[in-house]
Amino acid sequence: xxxxxxxxxxxxxxxAETVTLSCTYDTSESDYYLFWYKQPPSRQMILVIRQEAxxxxxxxxxxxxxxxxxxxxxxxxKISDSQLGDAAMYFxxxxxxxxxxxxxxxxxxxxxxxP
Amino acid sequence: DTGVSQNPRHKITKRGQNVTFRCDPISxxxxxxxxxxTLGQGPEFLTYFQNEAQLEKSRLLSDRFSxxxxxxxxxxxxxxxxxxxxxxxxxxxxxADRRSQYGYTFGSGTRLTVV
Numbered sequence: 001x002x003x004x005x006x007x008x009x010x011x012x013x014x015x016a017e018t019v020t021l022s023c024t025y026d027t028s029e030s031d032y033y034l035f036w037y038k039q040p041p042s043r044q045m046i047l048v049i050r051q052e053a054x055x056x057x058x059x060x061x062x063x064x065x066x067x068x069x070x071x072x073x074x075x076x077x078k079i080s081d082s083q084l085g086d087a088a089m090y091f092x093x094x095x096x097x098x099x100x101x102x103x104x105x106x107x108x109x110x111x112x113x114x115p
Numbered sequence: 116d117t118g119v120s121q122n123p124r125h126k127i128t129k130r131g132q133n134v135t136f137r138c139d140p141i142s143x144x145x146x147x148x149x150x151x152x153t154l155g156q157g158p159e160f161l162t163y164f165q166n167e168a169q170l171e172k173s174r175l176l177s178d179r180f181s182x183x184x185x186x187x188x189x190x191x192x193x194x195x196x197x198x199x200x201x202x203x204x205x206x207x208x209x210x211a212d213r214r215s216q217y218g219y220t221f222g223s224g225t226r227l228t229v230v
Contacts, residue, residue: 004157033216035218037218042223043204043224044222045158045208047219050218052216097216100171101148101170101210102160102171102173103160104160105158106157107156108155108157
């Protein structure tokens with residue numbers, strides 16, 4: 001069975017600084033998708049960034065980028081130039097590429113941003 | 116497009132009562148998903164639909180839980196004979212058929228408290 005592990009329950013960063021959130025996963029599949037979702041206090045989950053396992057190039061979305069290490073089964077999220085609005089729960093998620101739409105989530109990392 | 120709508124936002128019920136939640140997906144999305152999120156945890160998959168067909172169900176979806184999407188538009192999730200362990204946030208999400216690998220759009224959730 002696939003699992004997703006986020007080992008950092010809480011992280012904090014100062015405004016304008018950079019922070020990296022960790023995620024590891026376990027799967028025997030070779031083709032899959034990985035996601036980072038943000039859940040602000042209002043509770044609506046928002047997709048931050050996604051990565052396709054067959055692509056070696058790390059995904060980037062504005063201030064958000066990932067470090068995807070397929071062999072190590074690691075998928076970390078880097079937030080550059082942190083803003084107060086980045087404060088939220090961040091969830092890493094995995095989805096097999098075929099026969100299912102099911103997302104498997106980690107337990108989340110709470111990010112605090114200090115002025 | 117008003118996004119994914121869930122009603123009610125909050126529900127408090129006595130143990131043993133039945134509850135029903137409603138989800139209205141984005142109108143052009145034919146895939147609809149239900150997840151459950153307990154405090155301090157990531158969302159856990161319950162079930163998903165493609166149009167009116169229920170394609171996958173989690174073992175978490177015991178015989179007290181039933182989900183329907185009769186006309187392929189809105190969906191309902193019913194919990195019969197509620198237990199305190201059912202207290203959680205119930206999240207609905209939707210996606211378009213060929214874009215589910217790009218992630219979902221989530222609603223704001225229905226928070227259930229069983230007393």
